[in-house]
Amino acid sequence: MRNVITIALSFLVLLFASSGLCAPLIKVFCSGTPLYRGRVDSLIAPGNYSGHVHKVAGGSNFGPALASQTPIQVYNDMLQSACTTCSIGTVDLSAYWHPDLYYQWPNGSLSVVPKGGLTIYYLARAGSGAQANPKWTAFPAGFRMISGNPFRRTYNDSSIADRAISFACLGTSPNPETPGFPTATRFCNNGLRMQVHFPQCWNGRDLDSPSHTTHVAFPIERPDGGNCPATHPIRLPNLFFEAFYSVDQFPHGTGTQPFVLANGDSTGYGFHGDFLNGWVVDVLQQVLNSSSCDATNTNNGNDVKACTPVSKYVQATPDGLCTVRKIPLTENVGVNNVISKLPGCNPITGAGAAAPICASPPSATEKASVAVRFHLKSVLTGKYVTCPALNTRPASANISGPALTYNEVFVARAYPGDFSSVATDGFNLNFWSASGTNSAIMCNRGSASDWEAFRFVAQPNGRVAILSKRDMKWVTASADGSTISPTLAQTATLTTAALFEQSIPTGGSVFA
Numbered sequence: 001m002r003n004v005i006t007i008a009l010s011f012l013v014l015l016f017a018s019s020g021l022c023a024p025l026i027k028v029f030c031s032g033t034p035l036y037r038g039r040v041d042s043l044i045a046p047g048n049y050s051g052h053v054h055k056v057a058g059g060s061n062f063g064p065a066l067a068s069q070t071p072i073q074v075y076n077d078m079l080q081s082a083c084t085t086c087s088i089g090t091v092d093l094s095a096y097w098h099p100d101l102y103y104q105w106p107n108g109s110l111s112v113v114p115k116g117g118l119t120i121y122y123l124a125r126a127g128s129g130a131q132a133n134p135k136w137t138a139f140p141a142g143f144r145m146i147s148g149n150p151f152r153r154t155y156n157d158s159s160i161a162d163r164a165i166s167f168a169c170l171g172t173s174p175n176p177e178t179p180g181f182p183t184a185t186r187f188c189n190n191g192l193r194m195q196v197h198f199p200q201c202w203n204g205r206d207l208d209s210p211s212h213t214t215h216v217a218f219p220i221e222r223p224d225g226g227n228c229p230a231t232h233p234i235r236l237p238n239l240f241f242e243a244f245y246s247v248d249q250f251p252h253g254t255g256t257q258p259f260v261l262a263n264g265d266s267t268g269y270g271f272h273g274d275f276l277n278g279w280v281v282d283v284l285q286q287v288l289n290s291s292s293c294d295a296t297n298t299n300n301g302n303d304v305k306a307c308t309p310v311s312k313y314v315q316a317t318p319d320g321l322c323t324v325r326k327i328p329l330t331e332n333v334g335v336n337n338v339i340s341k342l343p344g345c346n347p348i349t350g351a352g353a354a355a356p357i358c359a360s361p362p363s364a365t366e367k368a369s370v371a372v373r374f375h376l377k378s379v380l381t382g383k384y385v386t387c388p389a390l391n392t393r394p395a396s397a398n399i400s401g402p403a404l405t406y407n408e409v410f411v412a413r414a415y416p417g418d419f420s421s422v423a424t425d426g427f428n429l430n431f432w433s434a435s436g437t438n439s440a441i442m443c444n445r446g447s448a449s450d451w452e453a454f455r456f457v458a459q460p461n462g463r464v465a466i467l468s469k470r471d472m473k474w475v476t477a478s479a480d481g482s483t484i485s486p487t488l489a490q491t492a493t494l495t496t497a498a499l500f501e502q503s504i505p506t507g508g509s510v511f512a
Contacts, residue, residue, distance in 0.1 A: 024136075024293035026310065027301035030057035030086040030096065030118040032244075033319040037100060037112070038333055039344055040064045042074065043144055043212050043274055051358075052150065052344050053100045053262035053333045055243070057118045059084045059093030059278045060322055071142035071207040078278035083322035086120070087304065089315040094278035096120055098196070098243050099150065099262040099271065102334065102342065103250040109338045113259070116191060116244035117317070121301060123238035124288065125200065125225030134228075134235045137202070138284035139277040146212040147198040147239075148272025150263040151355045155179045164197040164223035165271050171248075180268035180351075187253030191246050196273040198239040201228035212274075237288065241273045264346035264355055283309055319390065375408050378477040378484070379463060379499040384408045385477075385484060387424045387443040394432060394441055397481030412456070413448070419455050419469050421448035434470040434486055441468075441475070441485055456502070463499045474498040 034055045041050035042065035056062055059081030065074050081093040096118060102110040124136050148165055156162050157179075168175060169182040171190030183192065199216035206215035216236070219226030228235055252258050260266045286309035287293050293307035305311045315321070333343045342348070345358035376385040378396035386398035386407045398408055410432075412420040422432040424443050431452040433445040445452055453469035466475040468486035476497040477484045488498050 024122070024124050024288055024290065024307070025295040025298060025301040026088075026122045026287060026293055026304050026307050027298075028086050028088055028092065028120040028122070028304075029317050030120065031317045031319055031321045032115055032117040033085070033321070035060065035062060035085045035095075035322065037335055039331070041097070041274065042095075042276065043146065043208075049344070051263065052342070052346050054097045054274075055100045055118075056095060056097040057085050058095040058097075058276075061093070062095040062097075062276070071144060074144075075142040075277060078276065079280070081278070084278075085317070085322045086118075087315055087317045088310050088313050090313050091280040091283040091310060092278060092313075095276040096241065096273070098194070098241060098273045099265075100333075101192075101194075101245050101247075102260050102262065103247075104258050104260050104266075104348070105338070109340055110260070110334055110342060111250075111338050112334045113245045113247055113250065114335075115246040115249075118244070119242040121238070121240040121242070122284075122287070123224070123240060125219075125238045127219060127221075127225070127227035129227070131227045131235075136288040137234050137236060138281050138288055139236060139279060140207060141277070141281055142207040143277040144208050144212065144275060145198060145216050146272060146274050147196050148270070150261075150265070150270045150272055151357060152269045153265065153267055153349055153352055153355055155267075155269055160218045160220075160223050162269070164218065165269065166195045167268055167271075168193040168195065178268075181257050181259055181266070183247060183252040183259055184255060184257040185253060187248070189248050191244050191248055192259075194241075194243040194245065194268070194271055196241045196243075196271060197223040198241075198273065198275060199232075200225075200236045200238040201232035202234040202236050203232050204234040237284075239275060243273075260342070260348050262342060262344075262346065264342055264348050266348055266350050269351075270355065374410055374412065375503045376410065377501040377503070378481070378497075379501065380477045380479065380495075380497045381481040383481055385410075385500070387430075390430055391442065391444045393483050393485075394443055395482050396477040396484055415448060415453045415469075417453075417469075419453035421452045422454055434468045440483075459494065459499060462501065464502050465494055465498050466500065 034057060036056040037053060039049045039053055041054060044050055046065040046067045059078045060083050061078050061081040078093050084093050101113045103113055104110050126132055126134055166177045166179060167182055168177050169186045169188040170193055171188060172186050199218045201217045201219060203215050209215040217229055217232040220229055224238060257266055261270060263270055287307060290309055298306045305314050331343055332339060349355045381396045383396050383400050384398045385394050385396050387394045388407055411423045415421050424430050430443050431445040431448055433442050433451050451470045455467040457465045457467060459465050468475060471486040472490050473486035474488040475484050476487045
């Protein structure tokens with residue numbers, strides 16, 4: 001995907017010219033590396049597997065939650081997040097998520113479309129008459145909502161909720177927005193932007209509702225502005241998601257539509273977004289009240305540091321920001337390999353009747369397929385091997401307790417000659433790579449060759465030793481746990497430094 005920020009800015013110029021922008025406006029940019037990819041949805045399925053795979057950005061305390069937790073309890077938990085994958089740290093620890101996107105190959109198998117970030121707009125869209133200059137209210141503590149319907153497979157232009165979902169094929173000309181996937185006849189060489197407006201009118205009472213939608217409402221004229229209905233008189237910020245995907249990495253534009261949402265939707269009509277408020281409410285209210293956060297002062301939201309209430313909290317959002325993960329994957333969702341069907345109960349459906357409603361945990365076979373994913377714990381240090389970030393050396397100095405982040409989950413793939421490649425699960429297949437010169441291993445390669453090949457050799461008491469094909473040396477852990485490297489000759493006697501315990505992640509008590 002090329003410069004999606006520039007493209008998004010061009011889109012904003014058109015958007016604002018046509019919709020009568022009112023202050024304030026800020027944009028929250030989220031890393032292209034998601035906080036989490038998997039079947040967790042704390043709104044729809046608290047404490048259990050959700051119906052389909054989501055791509056999540058935001059505060060690191062995002063998790064399955066429990067059905068017994070109140071909205072305020074979940075909100076307070078989010079405020080304790082160690083970090084966020086989005087650009088306004090500390091005061092915005094919200095969780096933002098939407099269904100993931102897959103490419104369906106001609107043989108029916110599926111691959112996750114791996115790359116692309118998320119941009120969240122906080123807009124102030126007024127109505128007319130008495131509502132021409134409303135008082136905007138910050139999302140209250142514990143507030144949450146959903147926009148869109150995962151089971152929808154039709155489009156009705158008279159429905160404001162339907163019009164809240166749209167798509168833009170980037171890099172083509174002309175580039176009109178469409179209500180469903182535009183990728184049947186158009187090649188999106190700068191990626192695909194999937195868009196959702198959230199309701200901006202609130203009943204003023206409920207933090208949530210059973211459907212997660214009825215405590216809020218869209219304006220009566222259009223999804224991105226206009227007058228609020230009398231039933232929902234409190235005006236909230238207009239939350240707007242732009243989810244980017246690098247579909248240009250896959251064939252399309254040839255007359256058929258090969259992309260499918262994780263909820264089984266090949267039309268795009270079932271795209272949707274979820275929002276779990278994690279703002280420090282007083283700060284967001286200051287944003288809504290401050291003239292410094294006007295579009296004219298923030299370069300249409302791109303210069304968030306010009307917005308005084310949040311300027312000192314703005315952080316860069318490179319891939320790998322906020323590597324703390326509260327929950328690992330416990331089933332194979334196709335992040336690192338091709339899968340034969342969508343996770344969960346999600347038959348692929350096209351335009352027509354609503355999709356069937358069904359849900360299922362992964363079968364024993366599906367959970368067993370995760371056996372290629374594993375933790376390693378050093379016998380010498382008693383701590384798990386971790387790759388804390390891209391272009392770092394794996395270390396055995398993480399934690400002594402259960403490994404509950406992606407950084408301690410590795411994926412093994414077969415390599416010729418009974419060797420395997422080892423990839424980090426949290427960084428989109430960045431392989432262990434042995435240098436062959438200074439006996440270093442780095443987590444930094446995007447493909448496997450002899451440099452990325454290792455042999456796992458069973459040892460007594462359920463332990464393993466790991467042989468580097470490049471060096472033909474055993475991988476050992478340093479005494480201080482700072483590195484693991486191929487340093488022990490193949491002919492040498494194995495010591496505890498060269499022994500590891502290999503285990504399969506179970507996901508903890510919720511998804512064990």
